[in-house]
Amino acid sequence: MGYKHCKSTILDQGTELLRQKGYHNVGIQEILQVCGIPKGSFYNFFKSKEDFVAQCLRHYGAESTKLLEAYLRNGTHPPLDRLRRFYRTMADRFSREGCTAGCLLANLSMEVGGTNLYLAAVADEILQQHNTLITACIQEAQQMGSMTNTFPATHLAEYLQAGMAGAMSRMKVQHNRRFLDQWYTMTFTLLKAN
DSSP states (O other): OOOOOHHHHHHHHHHHHHHOOSSTOOOOHHHHHHOOOOOHHHHHHOOOOOHHHHHHHHHHHHHHHHHHHHHHTTTTTTTHHHHHHHHHHHHHHHHHHTTTOOHHHHHHHHTTTTTTTTHHHHHHHHHHHHHHHHHHHHHHHHHHHHHSSSSSSSHHHHHHHHHHHHHHHHHHHOOOTHHHHHHHHHHHHBOOOO
16 A cells, blocks of 8 residues: 655645745645655646646745634734734744744745736735734734824735735845844834824
8 A cells, every 4th residue: 555645734835835935946746756656646636837836825824824813813902012913923933043044935926926927826825814903903903092193004014014025035145134123113114103
């Protein structure tokens, strides 16, 4: 009886490979090697490399949505603190990894978002889900008076996500978390209600 491959494990390994190396720096052969599967098994699960990447994005998106929910829906902390704690945790994680990997959604959005409409649509769908969660937390903070209401919560959620992605790109170029820390300090100072 042959070994049965677990798709979830393949997606875990593939997601990490893509997060570390990106779309264009990873070929099918490396995916097979890292995931420990033969080519036939790969094509039983995935139609193509593009399909594999799309499924990795969805897999990563589901996991990151759970993480966001755990932070942003945690009623034991005020909403502004929940946002701070989430973004601080992400900055600490990226720093522990040597400031080279970052977020798969941000990485692939920048790498292929302008050239691959299918992967761009998958990433955007996940980012919109994340923005919905962030928006709800911001609305709660605005209602409590702890966050500025100069701009709509949806715009502030987009601002947070875009700012973090930009700071990550600078982090990766210099292999230094300084940009994340600078973005974090400035952002949460500016967003605080006066």
